[in-house]
Amino acid sequence: MLLTNIRRIIRTGFLNFWRNGFVSLASVLILTITLFVIGSLVFFSAIMNASLSQLKDKVDINVYFVTEALEDNIFALQSSLEALPEVKEVSYTSREVALAEFRERHKNDFLTIQALEELDENPLGASLNISAQETSQYESIAHFLDNYSEGREGEVQIVDKINYYQNKVAIDRLAAVIEGSERLGIAIVLVLAVISILITFNTIRLAIYSSREEINVMRLVGADDKYVRGPFIVEGFLYGLVSAIIVSLVFYPLTLWLGGATEQFFGGLNIGKYYQEHFGQVFSILVLSGIVLGVASSFFAVRRYLTKKYLNNS
Amino acid sequence: MIHFDKVSKRYSNATALDSVDFSITPGEFISVVGHSGAGKTTLLRMLLIEEKPSEGSVFYESVDVHALDPREIPNYRKKIGIVSQDFRLLPYKTAYENVAFAMEVAGKTDTEIESDVPEVLELVDLGDKVWNFPHELSGGEKQRVAIARAIVNQPDIIVADEPTGNLDPLNTHEIVEILKKVNDMGTTVILTTHNKGVIDALSRRVITMEHGKIIRDDKSGRYIL
8 A cells, every 4th residue: 555655646746747837847947046056056166176276286395405415415305205294296306407497498598598508517406396295284394394404504505495485475375365265155156055945945835835725625535644745745856856957958068168268267177077077976966956955845835734733724 | 423512613703603512313414504604614614624613522423523633634534525615626636536536545446446436427427527627627517526526435424515506506406416316325414505495305404504503403494594
């Protein structure tokens, strides 16, 4: 009997969804807008995360060595740096490579190259490029380097300069700006999401309000609460599912179209490609939020008419 | 079978029922007559637990129905078939589905539904309108769907609240004939009406109401107001 009832409830839900077309259309439209906002939230945070992590990748520390520094000493520093848990990667640029890179960079700058030719020897020092696991760890790596030089007072100083302190202010500010705008953006989208969720809830409540007489008739015929509520829940489920499918379809051309623009503007992330790569994930988020919203709205809206013992609406 | 024990219903500015006290025995065909606002419909609403009495109790087989647990109410209502002036059909269901709904609710199997619904619709002479929606049916046809729904589960009681109020004389006659047939098969029928002709032709028990009170209760009554 239970299975029969479930089958009947599901069939009734589908039939009501179809026959009550106009009300279904209104609910689906509103839910579509809500899911669109929720989907945009997903894309927005993806864009912001991508640009933030890209920016973080650009942050590093360069240690420049004096020209007289011996490679053995530099390698010793490199291995002690690599031993630090905060350090992700240390790459060594020898004096020769630095010179070659310098020449390459200034190949169109005749004066500079000429000045370089005047010198007898390579004026450039070797350098180490250090990247950390997390941006916040650069501070401690910089401290380590300071201590490293100070600890060798007696010896010849091999470190010429560390560029962290020059970049620090700019890096910090940029990170703060990005984090701030990410937070602001998410706050705005969240508020929009809350507003559209409330509108969805109200739309479905009105849809069910228009069925209140029907609910009374069902109860008069002797239907118990589950049997009255069931089809409405199924309808709510369908609202969510249909809206999620519509939104996923709308996002496809939209993200493709915006893909190039986001790639240029935010650097790196093409939301068209992102959507294709993460389609399963985004689609699940949309379907799940759609169904939860539809079902929950229906559930609470019908409950209003079922909790009362007496049918009198006044 | 049914007993109204000094039932009163007061709204903020009016008394709809004033200490109504009477009993109905199984198999009776009882008509309730009275002017509009005399309290006929309120009386039935008390029986169907649509509204709460201000005072008094309604008993069905010695159970106070207003003291029933809300979960028990659906089972109680399944024993009553309802027919009302405004039909109260489910608008998005066909005639067939409206009748089938009552059977589904009562836990009937698909086989029972498939055999009983066409039969009962045939009985009320709607064999050719089975797949029409209520808005595609005339008033008389809608009322016959409602009757089919009310009788399909063979309830103990049929409550008919002015079932002929919106119908022409021919349809009225047919509806009353159906109710009489149902009553002959042993179902208790409670009918409220304004129609003098119906009451006089029935010559069954008549309760006359005025201002929320029972002013007359005749075993084989006529419509006197």
